[in-house]
Structures are given as structure tokens and as C-alpha cells.
Amino acid sequence: MLDLLWADNVSFRYAAGAPLVVDGVTVRLASGALAGILGPNGSGKTSLLRLLSGTHTPTAGRVLLGQRPLDQVSRREAARQIAVVPQETELAFEYSAIEIVLMGRHPHLGVFAVEGPDDVRIAEDAMAATGTAHLASRSFHQLSGGEKQRVVIAAALAQGSGVLLLDEPTASLDLGYQLEIATLLTRLNHERQVTMAISTHDLNLAASICRELVMMRDGKVIAAGPTADVLTPDNVRRLYDVEADVHINEASGHVAVVPVRRLR
Amino acid sequence: MNIRRRIVIVVGMFALFTAAVMLWAPTVGSTAISLTRAFDRSIPWDANVDAQIFFVARLPRVLAGALVGATLAAAGVVLQALLRNPLATPFTLGVSAGASLGAMLAVTMRLEFGLLGVTSIPLASFGGSIVATALVYALAVSQRRGLSTNVLLLAGVTLNAFFSALILFVQYIADFAEALRAIRWMMGGLDVAGYTPIVAALPFVLLAFGTFAMMPRTLNLLSVGTDAAAARGVEVTTAQRLAFFSASLATGAAVSLGGPIGFIGIIVPHLVRLLVGSDHRVVLPASALFGASFLVLCDLAARIVMAPLEIPVGVVTALIGGPFFLWLLVKRS
Secondary structure: OOEEEEEEEEEEOOOOOOOOOEEEEEEEEEOOOEEEEEOOOOOOHHHHHHHHHOOOOOOEEEEEEOOEEHHHOOHHHHHHHEEEEOOOOOOOOOOEHHHHHHHHHHHHOOOOOOOOHHHHHHHHHHHHHOOOHHHOOOEHHHOOHHHHHHHHHHHHHHOOOOEEEEEOOOOOOOHHHHHHHHHHHHHHHHHOOOEEEEEEOOHHHHHHHOOEEEEEEOOEEEEEEEHHHHOOHHHHHHHHOEEEEEEEOOOOOOEEEEEEEEOO | OOHHHHHHHHHHHHHHHHHHHHHHHHHOOOOOOOHHHHOOOOOOHHHOHHHHHHHHHHHHHHHHHHHHHHHHHHHHHHHHHHOOOOOOOOOOOOHHHHHHHHHHHHHHOOOOOOEOOEOHHHHHHHHHHHHHHHHHHHHHHHOOOOOOHHHHHHHHHHHHHHHHHHHHHHHHHOOHHHHHHHHHHHOOOOOOOOOHHHHHHHHHHHHHHHHHHOOHHHHHHHHHOHHHHHHOOOOHHHHHHHHHHHHHHHHHHHHHHHOOOOOHHHHHHHHHHHHHOOOHHHHHHHHHHHHHHHHHHHHHHHHHOOOOOOOOHHHHHHHHHHHHHHHHHHHHO
16 A cells, blocks of 8 residues: 655654654554554654654654655645644634634635635535534634544644544543544544544554554654554553553454553 | 625724724814815915815824834734734834833934934834844744744843833933933824824835735634644744744834834734634734724824823823723623
């Protein structure tokens, strides 16, 4: 399968002299993939996503979008192909949900252009797909955590890009919303063939929706491959310093991970 | 939902209001004049007292007020989005303190120079604003790649305090009459003598507004967050630089024309947001227009409320704007 986005042995540090937060990582995202980037807090997941989206440039190595180095692609063009859902969205001013979603059309509009009927229709479609159509005129500030996250995902969908990078999409959500987002992401991957990479520290989320996993610790990849191969008790122990029972439900294909005790 | 139509209608209403205020304001004053007679070309200029009062005595002042008000309000909008901070003003980043120090030095050192008909005080104040802008920018980019808005904010606030201390120091050692003259300048005043100072400030303001015109969608995205903006295709550092320099340049030009008139840059954007929401495609032009009409009205009040005594316009903006804003805030919630 074709590699859509490929981080080729990338390293990254935020400032000269600072430690490497991403250290020689190679990740290949094939078209249509649903990949999880799994690791404890501070393992470099968010930084890796920033490299993959091109908002940060690797200190060493390169990221390829299709055949082209991502740092040679303009931000505008990159944004038409790669959308990002950040961990948290904190607005400085009050915007309605539809205004937030319409901002996803930015890379498709000229400097002085205003969203036309097509853009509005795309935004409304995206809201329908994420079950947020009824929230369109509500103030984003007043939405619940799960609603906000779905609106931000709708904005990313409205961007019309084939790749969606999600940074801890369920981190601040309760169980019900976690399930909702997980279901939504799986559906978007199936129905819209959106290629996704999801960073998370949530083993169960990764196990339940991702078809492949990259495990990161201290900026390095410690295991990568199909979920069932990677998600072993041994790898979980190396990842979190935690002893865990890993169960695979043969009927549903779900993987359940139960932490038993912390090592060290 | 037609977005373009909404923008045009809302901004058009603000434009009509501003145009009406600007036409009406010059007719008000100690001598009543008629607009019809002022614009009547059949009466010779020498005989047309109404036209003389309108065009020579009052219109420059109204235009200066409109230019300064529009600039401060628009610069406030841009800086609030850039800093992601609704409490930012055009003066937060040290521009006005630099300008005031420049003006103060020009007054106390009795500098008498001019350029293209512009006198030493506005020139020195514009110079001071440029120095302050350069200093704040140098500090903000010194630390890491790109522009740190946190450092920008801290450097601006610190520089404000530093320049204010220098102003007090200069004021302390200056003689009484000079110090008073400088203090009066700092209270703001739009009593410009003729059109020359307006024309001198205009290129900088136009350059800044040209830049602002390209930025509203970018400002929306910046106020959602720099990461989000970058992911939606905004060249964040370039956009931040453009926003900072254009807003600072415009503020420097406005302050050199009217003095550091406070309150407009924060109150007008908030008022407009209360009325029309946060989309910068509406907020930015509507704030510029409302800033213009608001300052012209405040200046009118400054002229007539205690006539023949004039109140400094900087005092009036806060006296009128403050309670009005609070009323709107309470009424809305």
C-alpha cells in the first residue's frame, strides 16, 4: 500500500541544547490506516504528531508527504492534505460551533475570500457526520467536553484532508464520551477512508480502534506493527513499567488490557 | 446562511453611522453652521463663513479624531487576537510609553525641528514608538525560534513601566511649564492645526490597514490557538510579525497625532464583540468604524460640555465609554 505520510528517522528538540524529545523515529502511515501512537506522558507523542503535520520541522531526518518532503510544502497546501485535532482547544474569544467548523475551510480560501455556499455545505456535512449539527449556533464555550471535541473533529473534517492526526482525543473525556469518540473515529475511517494517526496513553482505546500501533517511550519507538502483535504484556511492561494482563476477545476482536501493578 | 451578506450588512450599518457622525460633528459648536451652505459652491469662499468654519476650523479635528479612533480600535482588535488576550490594548506593548517619552523629551529639551511641515513633538513621539516597538520585538525573538507572544507581553509590560519611570524622571527635572505642557500632551488632544499632521500620519495608518485587511481569517485562527492555526494552514510566525508590526506602526502614528488616548483600543473592540460576535471579518472593520465615530463623539463632548473650557479628550473617552460599556455588559448578562 502507498505510504501517504512517512516520518523517516526523524529527531526533534525544541531548542538548541535541549534534550531530544523525538529520537530517530520512523513511522509510515499508509493510505486508509488507523494507527495509534501509544506511550506514557512525555514520551514524545505530541511532538511526533507536530512533525507529521509539518507545524514543526525535524532537527534531523525528514517527513515525506506522498513523494515530497513536507518542509518544502507550503503550510496552506499541507493543511489541505493533513488536518490536526489538538488535545485541547482554548478559545480567546467566543465563537459558535459552526464558526469553528468553518475555520477548517481556511486553507481552501484566498486571502480576501469569504466562505461560499459550498464551504457552508461541507461544514454542515462535517457537523452531521460528527453528530454536532444541532449544536451549530451554540457558543463553543458552553459545550460539554465531548461536544467540543466532536466540533473540533468536524472542523478537521471540513478541512477536507485525507489525513487526520489526533492528539489524545479522549484524554479529558469521561467513559461515555470516550466511547462516542472512539466509535466516531472508527466510522470516519471506514466510511470516509480518512487516514488517521491517534496519539494516546489509553491502552484500551488504542486496542479497541487502532489496527496498528507504534509504542513510544522517551522519544524512541520501542515496538511497532499490527495491534495484536504489538500489544503484548511484555511490551506494555516496557512501555509503562507496569505489569498487565492482556486479553484478546476472540468474538469481537477487542483487546482488553488490565494493569496489575507498577514495577520499579 | 450567507456569510458575505452578513458581513456587508453589519459593516455597512457601522459605516453609515460613522458617516453620519462625521458629517454632523463639524456642524456643532459655539457658532451654528449649515451643512448646505458650507457645501454651496455658488457662494465665494471668502464670503462663505460656514464653509470656512466647517473646512478650516472643525473638519481637520473631526478627521483627526476619526483617524486616531479607527486606528486605536483596530490595533486593539489585532493585538488582542495576536496575544490571545482580551485585555490587551494598543498600549500594552510599550508603543505609547515610547511615544510619550519621545514627546516628553522633545518638549523638555526644547527640540525645534520639523519635517514636511510636521513639528518636533509628533516626530519625536513617532520616533519613540518605533524605538519601543523595535526593543519589544528584539526581546520577543531573542529566546527561541519564532515569536513568543508571552515574552512579547512581558517585555511590553516591563518596557511600559520602565519608560513611565523615565517619563516621571524627566518630568521631575523639567521646569514647571514644560512639564505641564508634556502632561497635557499625554492627556490626548485632537486640536490639530490644519490637515498637515493628518496627511503625515495617513501613509503609516493606510499601510497598517492594508495589512489588517488581509488578516481577519488568520486572526480568527490565531485566537483559537497557534497550533490550531498552523494546522489550518496559517504561517504563524509570519502572521504574528505582520500583526505586531502593523498594529505598532499604526498605533505610533495615531499617538503622534492625538496623544496616547486611552480606553478606545480596549473598549471599542469589546463593545463591538458584544454586538456582533467574534468573527474578525466583522469585528475588525466594525471596530475601526465605531472607534472613529466614538472618538469623534467624545471629542465633541470634550469641546461643548464645559464650553468655552475644553476637557482633554482622553478623560472623556473613559468617562463616557466606561459606564456605557458596563451598562451593556450588565444588560446582556
